Amino acid sequence: MDNSQQLKEAFSKSLELDIKDITDDLAYSVNKQWDSIRHMNLVAEIEDLFDIMMDTEDIIDMSSFAKTKEILGKYDVKFDT
Amino acid sequence: MDFYKNIFEASPYSLNRIDKEQFILPLLHHLTLLHYEQCKPYSRLLDSLYDIHHTQNFASLSEVPYFPVQLFKTGKMQSVRDEEVVKTLTSSATTSQQVSKIALDKETSMLQTKALVSIITSFIGPKRLPMIILDSKSIFKDRAKFSARGAGILGFSNFGRDHFYALDENMDLDLAGLKSYIEKYSDQTIFIFGFTFMIWQYFYQVLKSSDEYLLLNNAILLHGGGWKKLQENAVTNTVFKDALSDRSGIQKVYNYYGMVEQTGSIFMECDHGFFHAPNFSDILIRDYRDWSCLPDKESGVLQTLSVLPKSYPGHSLLTEDLGTIQGVDSCCCGRKGTYFSIEGRIPTAEIRGCSDTHAQDALISNQVKLI
Numbered sequence: 001m002d003n004s005q006q007l008k009e010a011f012s013k014s015l016e017l018d019i020k021d022i023t024d025d026l027a028y029s030v031n032k033q034w035d036s037i038r039h040m041n042l043v044a045e046i047e048d049l050f051d052i053m054m055d056t057e058d059i060i061d062m063s064s065f066a067k068t069k070e071i072l073g074k075y076d077v078k079f080d081t
Numbered sequence: 082m083d084f085y086k087n088i089f090e091a092s093p094y095s096l097n098r099i100d101k102e103q104f105i106l107p108l109l110h111h112l113t114l115l116h117y118e119q120c121k122p123y124s125r126l127l128d129s130l131y132d133i134h135h136t137q138n139f140a141s142l143s144e145v146p147y148f149p150v151q152l153f154k155t156g157k158m159q160s161v162r163d164e165e166v167v168k169t170l171t172s173s174a175t176t177s178q179q180v181s182k183i184a185l186d187k188e189t190s191m192l193q194t195k196a197l198v199s200i201i202t203s204f205i206g207p208k209r210l211p212m213i214i215l216d217s218k219s220i221f222k223d224r225a226k227f228s229a230r231g232a233g234i235l236g237f238s239n240f241g242r243d244h245f246y247a248l249d250e251n252m253d254l255d256l257a258g259l260k261s262y263i264e265k266y267s268d269q270t271i272f273i274f275g276f277t278f279m280i281w282q283y284f285y286q287v288l289k290s291s292d293e294y295l296l297l298n299n300a301i302l303l304h305g306g307g308w309k310k311l312q313e314n315a316v317t318n319t320v321f322k323d324a325l326s327d328r329s330g331i332q333k334v335y336n337y338y339g340m341v342e343q344t345g346s347i348f349m350e351c352d353h354g355f356f357h358a359p360n361f362s363d364i365l366i367r368d369y370r371d372w373s374c375l376p377d378k379e380s381g382v383l384q385t386l387s388v389l390p391k392s393y394p395g396h397s398l399l400t401e402d403l404g405t406i407q408g409v410d411s412c413c414c415g416r417k418g419t420y421f422s423i424e425g426r427i428p429t430a431e432i433r434g435c436s437d438t439h440a441q442d443a444l445i446s447n448q449v450k451l452i
Contacts, residue, residue, distance in 0.1 A: 029167050029187070036235045037221055040244065047242070055207045056198055056240050 003050075004069070004079050010049050011065060014042035024066035050077045084108055085192065088388075089199040093359035094416035098409045101360060101418060102142065108388040109145045109396055110138050116394035119160035123394040126152075142365055143374045147384050147397040150342050154179040161186045161392045172229040172341040181341055186392040193345030193389055194236070200349055200359055201240050204335065205301055211266040212241020213259070213300075215275030215284050219250035229341045230276065230306075236344070237274045237303065247284065254287045263296060270299050276306035277336070280325075281316060288328040298330040305337040305347070312425055318354070338402075338423055342395045346387040348421075351414040355407055358419040362387040366406050366421075367399070380405045380424055401427050 001009075008022040015033045017026075028034050034042075043059050046052075046068070052075040062068045069079045084107075096104060117124045117133055127133055131146045139145050152158060159166070161184065168190055170183040185193070220231045238244055245262045247255055263271070275284065280302075288295065302325065311321070322334045338356050339347035346362035358364055365374050366381040375381045383404035390396045403424040412420045 029190075040235075040238055044242070053209065053242065056202055056209050057207060059209070059239060060194055060198055 002080060003077055006049060007046070007065075007069065007072070007079075010045045011042065014038055014045045022065060024064070026065040028063045046072070050075065052077065085388075088361055089195045091360065093196075093199045093203055093361075094357060094418055096360045097417045098419075101363065105361065105363060105386070105388050106139055106142065106145075109142075109386060110136070112388065112391065112394075112396040113146060115391070116160045116396070120158060120394050122156040122158060123148075123160070142363060142386060145386060145397045147386075147399050148394075150181075150340065150398045150400050153181040153183060153342055153393075153395070157182075158395075159184040159393050165392070170229060170232055170341050170344060183341055183344070183395065184393050189390060189392040192391070194239070196345035196359070196361060196389055197236055197347065198239065200347060201237070201303070204303075204349060205240060205270075205272060209240055209242045210270055210272035210301075211243050211245075211262075212238065213245050213247055213262065213271060213273045214238070214241075215247050215273060215280050217248040217250055217252060218246040232341070232344070233276070233305070234274070241272050241274070248279075252283050254283060256287075256291070256293060259295070267296070270301060271297065273297070273300050273302040273331070275302075275304050277304045277308060277321070278306060278310045280304055281311055281321065285324055285328060289324075293328070295329040298332060300329075300331050301333045301335070302331045303335050303337065305339055309426060340385075340398075340400065342398055343385055343387045343390065345389050346385075351412060351416060351420070353413050355412055355414075355420040355422060357412070357414075357416050358421075360418070361389060363419055364404065364406070364421060366404055369427075375406075377406045377408060382427065383421075383423070403427055 008019055011017065011022045011026070012019045015031070015038050017031070017033050021031075026034070028039065039059075039062070043054065043062070047054060050072065052072075054071070054075065058071050058074065062071055072079070113127075113133065117127055126148060127146055133146070136144075165186045166184045167187050168185045170181075170185065172181045214234055216230070216234055220228065220234070245258065247259050249255055287293075308316075308318075318336060325331050325334055336350040337347045338350075343362070346359060348356040348358060348362075348364075350356055363386045365384040365386070366379065367373065367384055368375050368381050380403055383400045383402045384398065385400060386397050388396065403426070404421050405424065406419055406421045409419050410417050
């Protein structure tokens, strides 16, 4: 399973959303499932998944699925799509 | 506004008195006009007291119109349309049964978050630390109700990882869980957050009564929420710090002063025991007898100014607290800007002496005039 698919599953699990709802424009607080409590779960899930530790500033900037992929690039997690 | 673009790039305590005034005065003027246009109750209040139409800019911070913070317990003080509100913060009231309701749009919410990040990372660094929350996870059970307590915990959770809630739903301390968490991170700095009274009551008092000691010498404790209940028991900041150091080993204990009406732009206590105003906010101290601004070293009613509130008119507020400006740009800790101390709440219920009664009368009559 590639990184993009794994990240989708992490989102789906943490935000309790169907995998088909995880698209690039999925945005924090716009989608009501993605609230500040689930955001914490999501961060923990992503850090476990890719074995990384993100800085405070980066988890604040994780405002959409697309933005999350961009930020993860800083931690050498690469995405094809 | 582009003004806000680079606001968090510098250290939050980089601006001296002159530079800060040049930076925030035009913003506070802009916000005053914005809220005047967008918030009806605010414009009516303003019209009754100020001639805002003839002000091109404010000459000094003391000219920025201000209202008692209690106003947020009355009308709908909101400067955006309902559909733009992404979060409503509420606070439990201490002086009445009414609660403050603060409407945040996406931009103001983001500004608040970034402001808090800028302030806190300047104290603890950019890395997220293992974090102990001296509170109970059960306050998040009802997601619809976003209490100030819950919002505070979530806001500060951004600075931590592997969050451990040390209290259970009955507010009992999970001592065994706490000890194994401390053991797990014995080689790292642990970040601890909680509310002042809760820490005293449900953490320190429990350690003391069960004669337990913890090894948290490496930890940083951040706490806020006010001293009202502790002052009644003569627990001062010094007593608090000494007691915690004794039982838990924590050496770095920082208090912060902040309110739900100005979330984000909190005032952090430095190692020298003074609260500091960051670049994007400032304070004034007013004389309750005539509301003139008092010079440094004189105690009076604290007014807080912040450039963050764009979705509600909370950029200039008269608080219910007494404070004293201790200096500007000159604190031994090296931070620029105003630094101050807080002497507690304005006396209300328990007034005994003649002079206090006088103070109270003056305060009430003046506030009635303002409202």
